Amino acid sequence: MQLTVGPNQFFWAADRWAELYQELASAPVDRVVLGEQVCSKRLPFFQERIPEAIEVLQAAGKDVMLTSLALVTLKRERKQTDALAEMGVSVEVNDLTALANLPEGMAFTVGPLINVYNEGTLNWLAERGATRICLPPELPMESVEVLCKAAQDAGVEIEVWGHGRLPLAISGRCYHARMHKRAKDNCQFACEDDPDGLDVRTLEDQPFLAMNGVQTLSDTYACADEQIEALTSAGVTALRLSPQSKGFAEICGLYRQRLGGDLGRGALAEALRAMDSEMRLSNGFLTGKTGVEWAAE
């Protein structure tokens, strides 16, 4: 089982952003997806740092991909999407617009925000040149198993969301701007204050969701500790870890230890909780009744 680091979902200052990829160059991960997935207004702030980050990671032997936006509507966003293929690394499609813009015959990978729920969709993407698919986090283990079989026949690698706040929704409306009573076009980058998203609580102060500009995430951090053996035997070949502002390189190390057998089942979750008691974990999309649940044997 390999480890893939997904794109940073949040808005960080460019120096902090670049630092993450310096750290990841020496982290025990196989693959890194970078770029902007959530909001096209953020990209200009770190765009010119991308080539250097790619270089650093490639020099360290990592596979590098560039993500598309999750929702492409504006002309500017279509141009950004169109330009992805020219960066010299493989494109991770997270809105089918990116696929529409790819030169015919160019191989690509598929991110967790594309709705790959069944064999028909998987096969269609494989025929179009998909080499790797990270499944939507919502999928239960039964679907993962069926899709792994189809992927083997189609020659596609299957990846599953392994760690991090779950991307639950994307909108045309920016909630950070709305909360600050600003229009999206004049958001003044309110989301920059929340490097892991802004906690959204219920009226009874139960932690529930996290706000990240136009994106809504789970409060909980998904963690596949309990399911790693089942995912491996199903044929999943990589786990996706989603960046967070604190201790991320250490978290990558813990997952590597778990995959290598140095940490047993349950010990990974325990270590994560010891790192940060506020990091509430969930794994319910894979094996529970609801996504938010934590199910352990």
Place this chain on the structure above:
Amino acid sequence: MVMEIVCPAGTPAALRAAVKAGAHTVYCGFNNETNARNFPGLNFDREEMIEGVAFAKAHGSKVLVAINTFPRAGAEHIWHEAVADAQAAGAHAVILADVGLLAYAAKNHPNLRLHLSVQAAAANADVINMYARDFGVKRVVLPRVLSVPEIAAINAETEVETEVFVFGGLCVMAEGRCSLSSYATGLSPNMNGVCSPASHVEYEDDGETLDARLGGYTIHRVGKDEGAPYPTLCKGCFKAGEATGHLFEDPVSLNAEQLIPQLEKAGVTALKIEGRQRSRSYVAQVVRNFRRAVDALDAGQPMPEGFLASLSEGQATTTGAYKKTWR
């Protein structure tokens, strides 16, 4: 050409009411997980679909069959059968969201007209043209995240007809890209055809306040004499930082009646009304009013003013993303 009114029907009775009220087109679904309004007691069995299509055709109306959830891995045949049965029933088109299902339909039912569901969240001309090129899609239902100028820009760059929602429930998230409901309840629009399902709603009345919970999360709290809105997740009341309120969207519904002339100028072909869960009398009233509006527009007469206010059931309404200020 007069703009087409596309009207919901959750039951055969609602279909007949809509057709009699003047709906150009009615959309409905089979009574299983293949459609995105998979509510108990709603939708059509195979026999009812055949009869419904025949009734509509006899009155000069068309029927669209929504097969717009994402087929479950290992069970795609359920969705494939739905496509075959919709064609056999004589449907004018099927409304699909999943690329695997679109590929299947394009290959196995080459004469069946395909519409792209709002659940596909196709929000620009590049991707819409890809759906046309790869699957022969003839119409796209646009996601409710676009402004009128953005819709006009899309129409300028595509031959695919566009259909937009003008009345009824409003998703604030890009449809087909939202798993809030399954995170809290285990059931989602994409997989199960339901959002914030009634089976997971509880109300608690302590004499002073009434709490509405979804999947155990308190989403609304009102005084004992206030009406409690249905706890739809994205329209709930939450706290973040110092703020308490409807952080995603207020409990409002969509009413874009005033924008019909602008939507026509933007090149929109069809106006869609949400609400397959609504009663036949509601459906008939909405259809009658929208027909009056588009007929007036077509005849160069002024639009009837505020004609739908009474139908929003005292609820606040919004023009949603069509006016850019919404964002």
